[in-house]
Amino acid sequence: MKMYGFEYEGRYGTENKVIKPFRWKDPYNRIGSGILVIDTGEKTIDIRIISDLAPYATDIIYFLLSDRHVRKMIREYQSSSRIDLYKINKTVGMSGRRDYYINFYQGFEVGGFPEGKIYAVQTxxxxxxxxxxxxxxxFGWRKMYIGDFVELVAYMKQNKELGNISKKELKEKCNCWHEVGYFADDVTRNVSHII
Incomplete structure (x- = not known):
């Protein structure tokens, strides 16, 4: 079956996934490929890189922001609230590498300080x-909760690591595109016995 994406509902109605093959191009016109897996039940995004060519981080972020299923989950997240106190942090290495973390905290209101001031300990x-x-x-993409992705993008935008993220401009900035995929529902892991 040949199509741009595939949506399926799990056996018990709890596993709703959208699977979309995609490609990207680097400045040297080399092509990479991957699979975008959006789990609308768990509210997660996963990218499985299946080529040797690693994608640029901004291309992947802009690509995710332009996807209609991801945008729908972002809207749902933005109309909710978070339970745990959190903060996005970044570390930078001598080589210029950057690692982004989300840290969760246990908060305490301390007397004698302005009302609403919370001091927290990372847990x-x-x-x-x-x-x-x-x-x-x-190093690949880690399966990420949509709320963590939203807060990561907000942190990067606030620190001017990302430009404008209006829907109209996302397609122009991104060097990724959805690709026609070949899906099969009759695959197996069973070993054939011929002798």
Whole structure:
């Protein structure tokens, strides 16, 4: 079956995924390929890079922001609220690499300080994204909750690491595009016995 994307509902109606093959091009006209997996049930985005050529981080972010399924989940997230206190942090290495983390905190209101002031202790965290010194995602993409993605993009935009993200300009800035995929529903892991 040949198509641009594939949506399916799991056996028990809990697993709603959209699977979209895509490609990207670097400045030297080399082509890379990957698979975008959007889980609308778990509210996560996953990118599986299936070529040796790593994509540029900004291209992937702009590509995700231009996808209609991702935009729908972003709108749903923005109309909700977060339970845990969080903060996006970035570390920069001597080579120029950047790692982005989301850290979660336990907050305490301390007496004697202005009302609403919360001091917090970090309780856990996770790395969201590694960007190499060549501005590429060469360690792959980690499956990411849509809320974490929104906060990461907001942090990058606030620190002027990303430009304007209006829908009209996203397609022009991005060197990624959806690709026709060949999907099969009759694949197997069973070993054939011939002797």
């Amino acid at each position: 856990k965290g996770k790395r969201l994204l590694h960007v190499s010194c060549a501005e590429k995602i060469n």
